Amino acid sequence: MSSRLIDKGYEPREVEKRWYSYWEENHLFSADETSDKQSYSIVIPPPNVTGVLHMGHALNNTMQDILCRYRRLRGDNVLWMPGTDHAGIATQNVVEKKLAAQGLDRHQVGREKFIEAVWEWRKEYGSAIINQLKRLGASCDWQRERFTMDEGLSLAVRKVFVQLYEEGLIYRGDYIINWCHRCHTALSDLEVEHEDIDGHLYHFRYPYEKGDGGIIIATTRPETMLGDTAVAVNPEDDRYQNIEDENVILPLMDRIIPIIRDPYVDMSFGTGALKITPAHDPNDFDIGEKHKLPSVKVIGDEGFMTADAGRFQGMDRFECRDAVVKALQEQGLVERIEAHPHSVGHCYRCKTIVEPNLSRQWFVKAKPLAEKAIQAVDTGKTRIIPEIWKKTYYDWMYNIKDWCISRQIWWGHQIPAWICKECEEVVVTMAAPEICTACGSKKLVRETDVLDTWFSSALWPFSTMGWPEKTPLLKTFYPTSVLITGFDILFFWVARMMMMGIHFMKDIPFTDVYVHALVRDEQGKKMSKSKGNVIDPLNIIDQYGTDAFRFTLAAFAAQGRDVKMSEKRVEGYRHFVNKLWNAARFSLMHLDESHTDMHIKSLSLPDRWILSRLSRVTDTVSEALDQYRFNDAASVVYQFVWHEFCDWYLETIKPAIYGKKGEENKQAALTVLWRVFHDTLILLHPFMPFVTEEIWHKFPGTDGSIMKAVYPSDADQKTAIKRDPDAENAMAVITDIITAVRNIRGEMNISPSKSLAVVLQSPDEATRAMIHQQQDMILDLARLHALSIDIPGDKPKASATAIVGDATIFVSFEGIVDFEKEEQRLEKEISKLNKELSTVSKKLGNKSFLSKAPGEIVAKVREKHDTLQERKARLHSNLERIKTYI
């Protein structure tokens, strides 16, 4: 037994390392693709391969791990599919930075060598985040780990691209896209972050070609005027009905451009005249198409002005803004400049201001794909939880726009398209074609663009399982059971997986989508490097242990509410881990193999009570987890372990354990203790995998990992625990009595070491008998040397009183008389009762309440009224009695 004695405090560090390798070595995270057991699967939201674990990952993966571990305990065949995302732009940036340190840029290195360098980088640093997930305790099936640039996944990407192209759902064309000059690539609409900026609205006058004066236009981006090809006014606008000129002269460029009329123009904004720059504004582009206007691209892909910008050529786009304004001022064409706050798009990767830019790109026609994705949620095939996110999902899906999928970077899936140098035919195939399908030429050049990273992520639920092969893995685990994700990637990822999954698998990718909130700092602010309020999860884990950290995340992860993280909170839950540890320490001092079999004839009241409570808590925890109410599950089990099991149960059985009740009672108590602790460890394991595993192995009668245990509610009939409402009620009476005595002790400042005598009076025989049976427990926990149980009658003289149910308790004052204190105490008690009484009486005095409220409610209120009244009467008589002594 001495070998089981454990240290006084729980030291997580060493324990965590030991058990994680044990789990991995014993393949306890492995899914079985051939099993016919009920399957449960989750694909991890693949973190960027460049990433380091942040709070968002920690929350997200803790939730997934809780569910996976829980489902394993329930006997499911669980697959948690892990992996990382190649993160095109982000990864390319990292490697470019590395090259820059050596004074190189990627163009000097060349595409092929550059990609080699990225792979090398990936080999060296790419598993950092995976190792960090392991420290979090993540029970992923690591042998199946995938990477979006893997061969298999790349094949899936090509296959999908080719098929969509053949179906007409992918096309290439010249459109306005968002262009990041720093990353040197197109971005999808989603990758642009809008931010309010205090800009200016510049009013310029464009002189008429013939007549005097001119039209005044307003713009926030003066440099784009160099590319204007028209000025538009609303055809209804009276101000411009009778202009004689049909053209204006574009200043600085001295280009004659037409005045066109289009209802798009908002007459109430500015002067009602809109400059049209088809190459640098999405709306202008549309108007340009409509009116067959030429496009003049004045901002180049590097962010410098093009040759078409005339004398401004080569200038930085922002310098050019000032230069244009200055030049116009010199010509007296600036009417006015006013402050104008407006929102400006920034690159989500590098925060550079993006420019709408005309360019040839590849697009996915999203509408047809979106329809079925909407339907899947509509019909409830896929549930979005909490439901509130359904609306957001619909909003986006219904207004979906075509998705720009080409990126002008090198790291990523190169688009499987070849363009014929002779006839410009585009050939899209899985493998490089020999000749042009249109003209037979051999001069084919491969498209250099790569695909948006999210394109490959969209295939994740099935590409990771071996698609396009028909694998056993897919058969067993697709569709996945649930996707756990933050709302910030609902559009980026979830929506696109829905579209692709349904289109290519003919089935939804997941039955549930659980959307969780963000982790913020203590003040509720978003964590960001620039604010300096980032809390590093690994730092927290080092300080407080993984289990405490995970429990904190679970306990604060209420649906729809952000998690505000602070070290103080984690510290609180570290105390909980330690509490459990010490309860184990105590238990293990007394338990051995002989206590593992529950075949006891007579259980004590606390035994029956704690078993009944355990049974209830077990069900509550599973119900909560089944509904993704992680915080409810966590707090219920916390409350049970600390305040029921430790505070009450362990205290009640101490006398028996110390042998003061005979051998039979000792064995009975220990057997129940074994069972309750055993089951509690299993309940806690999904939340706190390490400490529970550690205790489990020291626990007598266990074999192997706790991960292989059977969840308490799944136990067979022979060992199932029964609910016992009678025991719960009786225990409540006893604990109330003990608390009442403790309360008097506290309020009267009676030292805990001073033993007291109590007289208890109850008119009910059954109650008296029950209390009599439990008197040892009361004597012990309330620290009494005498307890007499009577029918109501003569009241003890010098005593303080309390009321528990129909019983009145008299705590004898001998030697410590302080009648005035007792008077105050009783008056306080009575005034509390009075408050309650008045609301209850008011209800009963209301005729409508009596006639309209349901009978059971009325009866309940009546009963409450009577109880309160009666308690008050008893307290009052005691108060009167006390007063006679003062």
Next chain:
RNA sequence: GGGCGGGUAGCUCAGUUGGGAGAGCAUCGGCCUUACAAGCCGAGGGUCACAGGUUCAAGCCCUGUUCCGCCUACCA
């Protein structure tokens, strides 16, 4: 501009068919009681943002106001 979420104890938040306002932390008082001072025992503290309405009954349902946060949008 459109949409969404929130305002409950000093702090952070629970409160799921409308019927007794709760937890953790913090605070105050008392305890080294042989698992745990990272602990034990006890106590205090709330016009449930504001104003109306529905109802016998509202933290919860409806309307309006206000303050905070977020998402979204092509008003130059």
